[in-house]
Amino acid sequence: MTSLSTLSDLSERMHRLIRAINDRNINAKPGKMAPKIYTMKEAEPLIGRKYHTIRAAEKEGRLQPRETLADGRRTGYTLADINRAREVFGTRLRRGAGDDPIRIAVSNVKGGSAKTTTTVHAAQYLAEHGLRVLLVDCDPQASSTAAFGYVPDDDVNVSNTLLPLLDGEQSSLAYAIRETYWDSLDLIPSNLMLYNAEYGLAVEANKNPTALLRLLLGLQSIEQNYDVILLDPPPALGMISLSVMQAANALVVPTPPALYDIFSTRAFFSMLVEVVETLQRHFGEVDYKFVRLLVTRLDMNSETQQQLVELLPEVMGNTLMRHSVTKTAALDRAGMYGRSLYEVLPDSVPLKTWKRAVNHFNKANEELLLLIRQSWHSHAEVLREEGLL
Ligand SMILES: Nc1ncnc2c1ncn2[C@@H]1O[C@H](COP(=O)(O)OP(=O)(O)OP(=O)(O)O)[C@@H](O)[C@H]1O
Ligand SMILES: [Mg+2]
Structure with missing residues (x-):
């Protein structure tokens, strides 16, 4: 084998290794991992509101209510849910109109x-x-x-x-x-x-x-x-x-x-x-x-x-x-x-x-x-x- 073919063989094998590791980790399409789920306890400080206020907004229909699972627990929040709640409560961190990105x-x-x-x-x-x-x-x-x-x-x-x-x-x-x-x-x-x-x-x-x-x-x-x-x-x-x-x-x-x-x-x-x-x-x-x-x-x-x-x-x-x-x-x-x-x-x-x-x-x-x-x-x-x- 020449050095060139050895190197190109090595490169191909490394590529297969990376593909295999990635395929093991990702069950969906490339770049499409399931988003992180936050419990209410984790979501509260991120939303900047307490449990009762969040629940009240869900009951009033201002926020989408969580589903209740068979074991009585409620589904968690994605970051998108948290951001929607932040928009409703006006707690989302933002740069102002005059601030530079x-x-x-x-x-x-x-x-x-x-x-x-x-x-x-x-x-x-x-x-x-x-x-x-x-x-x-x-x-x-x-x-x-x-x-x-x-x-x-x-x-x-x-x-x-x-x-x-x-x-x-x-x-x-x-x-x-x-x-x-x-x-x-x-x-x-x-x-x-x-x-x-x-x-x-x-x-x-x-x-x-x-x-x-x-x-x-x-x-x-x-x-x-x-x-x-x-x-x-x-x-x-x-x-x-x-x-x-x-x-x-x-x-x-x-x-x-x-x-x-x-x-x-x-x-x-x-x-x-x-x-x-x-x-x-x-x-x-x-x-x-x-x-x-x-x-x-x-x-x-x-x-x-x-x-x-x-x-x-x-x-x-x-x-x-x-x-x-x-x-x-x-x-x-x-x-x-x-x-x-x-x-x-x-x-x-x-x-x-x-x-x-x-x-x-x-x-x-x-x-x-x-x-x-x-x-x-x-x-x-x-x-x-x-x-x-
Ligand atoms: N706090 C840490 N504890 C342990 N390992 C770390 C920590 N931070 C980085 N590493 C490891 O060090 C290695 C290099 O880190 P990283 O890839 O972030 O560096 P980099 O500066 O971006 O490298 P490059 O210059 O190649 O772009 C990685 O394996 C990473 O997991
Ligand atoms: Mg780097």
Whole structure:
């Protein structure tokens, strides 16, 4: 066998493996997992109303009543039900008419620094809290796309990725948006062919730097329908990432607190300074509403990591998110079932491990939600009253 045929055989086998794992996890069509069901106890705080008020609205016909099952229990709520209830009670979180949609790049040049994990969990958390979210998979590795139940190279056609926009064939991104099984969480998927955009843009941007504005303009053409757009770029400062840095108006940089990761993150910031200087020379000021370092995959058993994390606030000040995300086996277990921590089914992960992990993701995401709301003028008064501004 030649090396080429060995490699192509390996690639084909890996593909079959991924297909088999995905087929085991997804019982329905690609990207169509059953939506999460919330109990009344879980739904109450999300709706922002107590049981009695929700029940009263159901009895009055303002809300669709729950069905009663044979065992006397009532069916739960989907996020779509919760959002309908929020609309009825006026409790849905929203940006105001004068507030800018937030376009957050979750970036780091270092591979495996938990960009996708951070993006997917943030998108689901923010959607669960009522925001209209768009997740844009900007990475040819397409991990975010896979997280929503697709085998990217089978289930996604390249014409539905960012490629036509980045190639200049399309000017609006409307063609690429697809709903997910999470209410108010849409996805622009990716697949391996998106890699072609790196070459295309590199050649073109040389003569025509405005090619780097295509992502920004494409997002601006559809952002009126969203509160938050999350961008998951590839782990390199290539042309796609440059477009992402230009398109974003906020930046979250996840990094594990290990020495090599910190070195890479430092290198990322140095490169970023140059990139932003170049972008500013061409297109005017790049103005991020917030820039935050997020410590992820913190190993609680590592003394050196603990020491590093203690040192970080002193050095980083308020550019560091106060809450770190710990390393957890729960993520691996959930991932084997094609799910995030917010989707995992009971019994697939030990309850205590899952609760601890979710708590850490919730804390970081709550902080992110606050940063988003702090950048919206229409939320200023409420936040001030709550002492959060
Ligand atoms: N808190 C965590 N605990 C345990 N494992 C984690 C945690 N966060 C991420 N991981 C794991 O680390 C690996 C890399 O994470 P992820 O894919 O999110 O990184 P990435 O930065 O998007 O990678 P890439 O640079 O390839 O796009 C994955 O296997 C993921 O499940
Ligand atoms: Mg990734």
